[in-house]
Amino acid sequence: MTGIRAALGKDIMRELGSSQPTAVELEILRILWDLGPSPVRDIHARLYQAKGTNYSTTVKMLAVMLNKGLLKRNEQATPHRYRAALTRKQAGKSYLSELIEKVYDGSSMSLVLQALTTGKATRQDIAEVRKLLDDMEGQL
Amino acid sequence: MTGIRAALGKDIMRELGSSQPTAVELEILRILWDLGPSPVRDIHARLYQAKGTNYSTTVKMLAVMLNKGLLKRNEQATPHRYRAALTRKQAGKSYLSELIEKVYDGSSMSLVLQALTTGKATRQDIAEVRKLLDDMEGQL
DNA sequence: GATTCATAGCGAAAGGTTTCGCTGTGACGG
DNA sequence: CCGTCACAGCGAAACCTTTCGCTATGAATC
Structure with a gap:
């Protein structure tokens, strides 16, 4: 059953040599997919529930992901609202x-x-x- | 601008689960699925082709994977033959x-x-x- | 026996991610 | 004002994975 080939560009992204959603990153993405645009508090609440990690850690991860382009945020609102950059x-x-x-x-x-x-x-x-x-x- | 695609890039597989084989590990597994039980030389030849890494590196990865139980090897044969522990x-x-x-x-x-x-x-x-x-x- | 060569492995460096302590800032209640 | 509190962020430690230099061993070669 090899008749079918994925019609997709294999490693386009690898070629671009950037980073990817890692373990925790995916976890955060899932939270955002679930909650929609949210402030750090809410995201942390979920993450804490799942992993028991510190608030600072959540903030940092969000910063890292923002930097990688995995997240976007509305800085107008206070507190800032983060959202996933991809569905x-x-x-x-x-x-x-x-x-x-x-x-x-x-x-x-x-x-x-x-x-x-x-x-x-x-x-x-x-x-x-x-x-x-x-x-x-x-x-x- | 670090696009989303770029950010999604590298090694998606590895991030899906901590229990899953990591990036290089999966690459080695694929080689073994393809070649069947093989000596380091052959595995390295493939890996080198794909990534240009050193022979020692290949040996080390095999050791690490063996240790994790991802691989098995026949030590009777010389050189030792490695094979994937899972299909x-x-x-x-x-x-x-x-x-x-x-x-x-x-x-x-x-x-x-x-x-x-x-x-x-x-x-x-x-x-x-x-x-x-x-x-x-x-x-x- | 000495030298060379392929095989095997160790330990530590390099590189990336995840963690958090600590600092700065502005809003708010006393 | 002053202390307290939520919000934001930095830098470095802790932790993995990946990489490789260097050593060891035994077989084959001179």
Whole structure:
């Protein structure tokens, strides 16, 4: 089943040689995806709950991420409000492409098949996937 | 201006989970999945090609990975032969679960839908997925 | 036996991330 | 005013991963 190749630019980003969301960074992104634009307090509250780390640490991480371009913030408001610079969907796509490329050897279908068997699907879910398949087939 | 894409770059895989293989580690695993059990020389040849790093570095990484249990080796043979302790499939599953959990918020279907639209599928591929869906539905 | 060569490994440096102590600033209540 | 408090940020320590210089060992070669 190697018929399918990810149609995506492999390591475009690696070429640009920059940094990426690391462990804690991803955790913060998730919080922001969840909460929407938020002040440090709120972000910290969540992070603290999950990891028990210090307030300063949260502030610092936000600064680092802001610097990397992973976050944006509104400095007009007080306290400043931080928000993710990319959507969950965009991030997902990046991770997914990388995963397909590096582990599934470029075959997105291998991944799909595995993912399907990995989670529990409802009838609705299945129907939705079928619908998408129909659309895709229609476009061939 | 450090774009989002740039910021997402480097080694996404590694960041998904602390329990997961790191950047270089994954690279080495891929080499072993590809070559099968191999002596350091061969692994290094590939790694050098990709990254230009020193022979000692390769040896060290293998030692580290061996220590972490990511690799096994046959010490009977000379030179020793290293092999991956997990299959590509197992690793894939591990990353996938992590990805679903952390980015797709536990919804494997979200990921499947996105993955489907991310790659290009042939009629055969689609048929295969349909078949799987039928099976799954049958089990509900 | 001495020299050379491939193999194996150690320990520490280099480089990146995550952590936090401590400082500065402005708003607010007494 | 003055002390207190929330907000913001810096710099350096603590911690991993990755890199490599250097050493050790044994087999093959001179």
